[in-house]
Amino acid sequence: MSDIDVPESHPRYESLLTRHRIEEGVEKGITSRQGLIAQGRGEAFDYLLGERTTESADDAARAAAAHLLLAGHPVLSVNGNVAALCPGELVELAEVVDADLEVNLFNRTDERMRAIVEHLREHGAEDVKGLTADGRIPGIDHERAKVDADGIGSADVVLVPLEDGDRAEALGAMGKVELVVDLNPLSRSAQVATVPIVDNVIRAVPNVTRHARDLADASEEELRDVVEAFDADATLADAERAIRGGVDEEA
Amino acid sequence: MSDIDVPESHPRYESLLTRHRIEEGVEKGITSRQGLIAQGRGEAFDYLLGERTTESADDAARAAAAHLLLAGHPVLSVNGNVAALCPGELVELAEVVDADLEVNLFNRTDERMRAIVEHLREHGAEDVKGLTADGRIPGIDHERAKVDADGIGSADVVLVPLEDGDRAEALGAMGKVELVVDLNPLSRSAQVATVPIVDNVIRAVPNVTRHARDLADASEEELRDVVEAFDADATLADAERAIRGGVDEEA
Numbered sequence: 001m002s003d004i005d006v007p008e009s010h011p012r013y014e015s016l017l018t019r020h021r022i023e024e025g026v027e028k029g030i031t032s033r034q035g036l037i038a039q040g041r042g043e044a045f046d047y048l049l050g051e052r053t054t055e056s057a058d059d060a061a062r063a064a065a066a067h068l069l070l071a072g073h074p075v076l077s078v079n080g081n082v083a084a085l086c087p088g089e090l091v092e093l094a095e096v097v098d099a100d101l102e103v104n105l106f107n108r109t110d111e112r113m114r115a116i117v118e119h120l121r122e123h124g125a126e127d128v129k130g131l132t133a134d135g136r137i138p139g140i141d142h143e144r145a146k147v148d149a150d151g152i153g154s155a156d157v158v159l160v161p162l163e164d165g166d167r168a169e170a171l172g173a174m175g176k177v178e179l180v181v182d183l184n185p186l187s188r189s190a191q192v193a194t195v196p197i198v199d200n201v202i203r204a205v206p207n208v209t210r211h212a213r214d215l216a217d218a219s220e221e222e223l224r225d226v227v228e229a230f231d232a233d234a235t236l237a238d239a240e241r242a243i244r245g246g247v248d249e250e251a
Numbered sequence: 252m253s254d255i256d257v258p259e260s261h262p263r264y265e266s267l268l269t270r271h272r273i274e275e276g277v278e279k280g281i282t283s284r285q286g287l288i289a290q291g292r293g294e295a296f297d298y299l300l301g302e303r304t305t306e307s308a309d310d311a312a313r314a315a316a317a318h319l320l321l322a323g324h325p326v327l328s329v330n331g332n333v334a335a336l337c338p339g340e341l342v343e344l345a346e347v348v349d350a351d352l353e354v355n356l357f358n359r360t361d362e363r364m365r366a367i368v369e370h371l372r373e374h375g376a377e378d379v380k381g382l383t384a385d386g387r388i389p390g391i392d393h394e395r396a397k398v399d400a401d402g403i404g405s406a407d408v409v410l411v412p413l414e415d416g417d418r419a420e421a422l423g424a425m426g427k428v429e430l431v432v433d434l435n436p437l438s439r440s441a442q443v444a445t446v447p448i449v450d451n452v453i454r455a456v457p458n459v460t461r462h463a464r465d466l467a468d469a470s471e472e473e474l475r476d477v478v479e480a481f482d483a484d485a486t487l488a489d490a491e492r493a494i495r496g497g498v499d500e501e502a
Contacts, residue, residue, distance in 0.1 A: 036284055037287050037288070037290050040290055040294070041291040041294050041298075042291070044294075044296055047435075244299075244496060
């Protein structure tokens with residue numbers, strides 16, 4: 001996070017960084033109109049949340065890290081907003097948990113697919129999946145079902161930050177462990193996730209990486225304990241309470 | 252509201268209409284990137300509010316109508332999102348309360364100014380102010396201070412839907428009665444308003460018009476009673492409670 005000329009201690013650092021990255025995303029053809037509106041929705045929820053990672057979101061990030069480390073074939077799904085907001089952070093997480101990166105767009109066009117793959121490569125990604133599109137997610141519209149057969153198609157654990165509700169549901173129905181980042185705890189994506197992380201993706205992705213590094217030497221049994229101790233419903237209820245109730249219920 | 256091919260009874264009618272109008276706004280060069288993000292923020296607050304006009308927002312709309320009817324020189328300020336979302340509704344309100352329409356942009360460019368003036372004319376506006384820009388709001392940045400001297404510059408009552416906080420504050424400091432439409436009751440614009448209407452602009456503007464028609468034959472004394480009975484702080488507290496607490500506190 002060093003692409004703007006503002007110290008990290010600046011009170012609006014995260015907000016200025018986000019703004020800068022989204023603008024860059026629009027200029028590069030990565031962020032769509034719908035992506036800008038979605039960004040605004042996220043800003044409002046984050047504002048009500050107090051623009052911080054709650055304790056329960058941190059627990060969810062740790063559970064997500066454990067799932068990624070336990071996975072046989074983990075894939076990080078990347079859409080336009082995620083690519084714009086945290087490209088380097090995603091590449092780093094993929095390295096730490098040995099996951100594939102796959103571009104997976106709700107409004108898929110070849111041009112946007114290529115722009116996003118290129119953007120991830122500029123941020124250090126070597127292999128980026130998504131262009132082959134020889135697999136399908138059952139139960140959703142043809143264009144929106146496209147995935148790589150050797151990517152999301154055969155993944156056992158998928159991190160889908162900012163995913164559309166229909167696709168989140170369809171991925172869950174395929175029996176995959178689904179790790180979702182979404183600032184709206186009432187969204188369908190958050191509701192169907194194995195692990196819903198109710199946090200800003202710009203904070204959540206590096207936080208999952210931090211937990212993955214911390215758990216790197218943990219035994220399989222320890223990782224399973226982290227996974228089993230996690231309660232998705234309690235996390236969602238806590239997030240809703242934080243958003244509805246204001247910022248004074250935890251430090 | 253008849254520019255989409257969906258019956259008004261459709262459960263997602265308002266949302267589909269909004270989407271359609273925003274898309275059109277982008278195509279016409281009316282809606283900016285920042286406008287799309289702001290639209291998303293509004294959507295999130297509206298979602299938490301239950302996408303309805305609360306009783307206190309309806310009271311605020313009535314107080315706003317009374318202020319407009321009492322005004323010597325009322326002006327409706329129009330920015331890019333407002334122009335895209337409710338152009339015909341604004342023209343109608345201006346007619347009913349005999350107010351000027353003035354285009355007033357945070358990110359002012361000649362091209363956007365002209366596109367918005369043209370869009371309002373297509374929706375029935377005859378005289379649209381804002382292009383002369385021979386007046387200034389004191390205390391804010393030069394470009395953002397521009398208004399018409401015979402428009403907002405000399406208005407006693409201004410309706411500013413979706414206004415930026417700095418400008419809302421500066422307009423208030425000029426002693427104008429400020430009627431604000433904003434879905435975030437904690438925003439500076441809502442906080443400094445004489446009358447904050449915490450509602451979706453697409454519902455609020457026609458609602459102010461409805462109240463203005465209803466109050467058309469009221470005496471000045473009756474209008475003053477409506478104005479004096481209105482409590483901005485109580486309205487904001489009620490709106491925050493509705494957003495924080497969910498949708499079950501009123502019918």
